[in-house]
Amino acid sequence: MLRFSNFLFPESRDPDRDAEVIADSLAEARLCDELGVEVLWLAEHHFDGNCAYVDPVTFAAAVLAATKRIKVGFAVAQVSLHHPTRLAEQLALLDNLGKGRLVVGLGRGTAYNVYEYQGYGIPHEEALERYEEAEGIMLKAWTSPEGFTHQGKHWTLKVPRLRPTPYTRPHPFVIRAASSEQGALHLARRGLPFLMNVQSNETTAKRLAAYRAAMAEAGFDAAHVARCMEESWVWRNVVVAETDEEARRIGIPAFEAMQEHRKALRERIYVEQGIIMRKEDAPPARAQAELALIAGSPETVAARMAEIEATGVGGVICSFRLGPMDAGTAARSIRLFMEAVAPRFAAPAARAAAD
Known part of the structure; x- marks a missing residue:
């Protein structure tokens, strides 16, 4: 049985429209909760408008308060930009607010946008080692009832027992x-x-x-x-309409505009500073x-x-609102997907109940 989730990744090109796009995002979360989407994934990106709400930790609290059933996950929290003790506290609080609905997706941070590290005063070369050290600190913080000390490269800590205690024991579900x-x-x-980024079906398999x-x-x-495969997710951009022609008319320009916007600021930084994190000689699969x-x-x-299901992976992270696509178009696509696509992949008992 293939499971489905939504990657809520709303672009805001105009700073004056940020509040509107954030409100649209909360409405999309409520719609997904109503329609039975399993997980709502939140991104973390800074300074470029590629993700309007910017901070998934803060926004997750709003989503958990506005919904009843849907799980809320990070795809991913950029751990290298956070203090690990503070992040562990915040996630323990979210785990309590959602009564176990939190999925803690962790990653080192962007491999493309150097300005995100510069804005936080963190050398991008340290991202991976900061992430690895921070993850260990967070796991200790959640599971050390007597507190602990840590002497590492980036943090020296003496941490009392963390409060609040996580709702999920021994700690919230973590995926990398x-x-x-x-x-x-x-x-x-x-x-x-694990969470897998956008790739071709051939590469995924x-x-x-x-x-x-x-x-x-x-x-x-x-x-x-088998359990690990069931708990792993792959990411795809998805547009559903009544016909193939309509879906492509809507989806292709939005997708292409999204890709252009996502690389614009990093290319400007390269022109201004001569710094680039990853040189791409050819467009990657995600573009x-x-x-x-x-x-x-x-x-x-x-x-x-069905092709993705054949790879054996447990779930698909679907991005429905692409680039400049308006909220209403995305909502229609989500509804059509959940009403006309998702039921085909439900367990037999669930399909019989729906019929």
């Missing part, structure tokens, strides 16, 4: 992002599920096969491998509509989702 095959295999060897094989080679049994966008009628989208 892996944007490369090497990252996915690293998590496989630890026996952990190959990476997941390698992930399963690495986990088995590390000594995890078939049941554990190519034919690979990264699923746009079509319910029948077409369902067929593409």
Whole structure:
């Protein structure tokens, strides 16, 4: 059974419209809760308008208060930009507010936008080591009833017992992002599920096969491998309309405009400062509509989702509101997806109940 979630990633090009887009985002969260979407994923991006609400930790509190059932996850919190003790406290509070509905998606931080690190006064070269040290601190903070001390490269801490105590024991569910095959295999060897960025279906199938094989080679049994696959998610951009032609008419210009906006500020920083984090000689899969966008009628989208289901992954993170797309268009796409696509992948008992 393939599960579905929504990546709430709203673009705001005009600073004067930020409040409007944030309000639209909260309305989209309520709609997803009403329609039975399993998880609402929140992003973290700063300074460029690529994600209007900017801070997923703060925004998650609003979403949890406005919804009843849907889980709220991070895809991902940029851990290298946060103090780990503070972040652990905030997430423990969110876990209590949502009564266990929080999914803590963790990542080191962006691999593309150097200005996000500059704005926080953090050398981007330190992002990975800060993330790894911070993750260990957070796990200790959630699970050390007597408190703990930490002597590391970036933090020296003497932490009393963390309050509030997490609602979920021993701590909120944690999942890590892996944007490369090497990252996915690293998590496989630890026996952990992961969040996969946008890739072609061919790359997704190959990476997941390698992930399963690495986990088995590390000594995890078939049941554990199956659980990790079930808890892993892949990301796609999705537009559903009544016909293929209508979906492509809406989806392709929005997708292309979104990609242009996402690279504009980092290219300006490169011109001004000569700094670039990752040079791309060819457009990556995430920037190519034919690979990264699923746009079509319910029948077409369902067929593409069936291809993803065949890889064995547990769920798809669907981005519905792309770039300058208006909130109403995104809402119609979400509703059509949940009413005409998602039921085809429900368990037999659930399909029978729906009928």
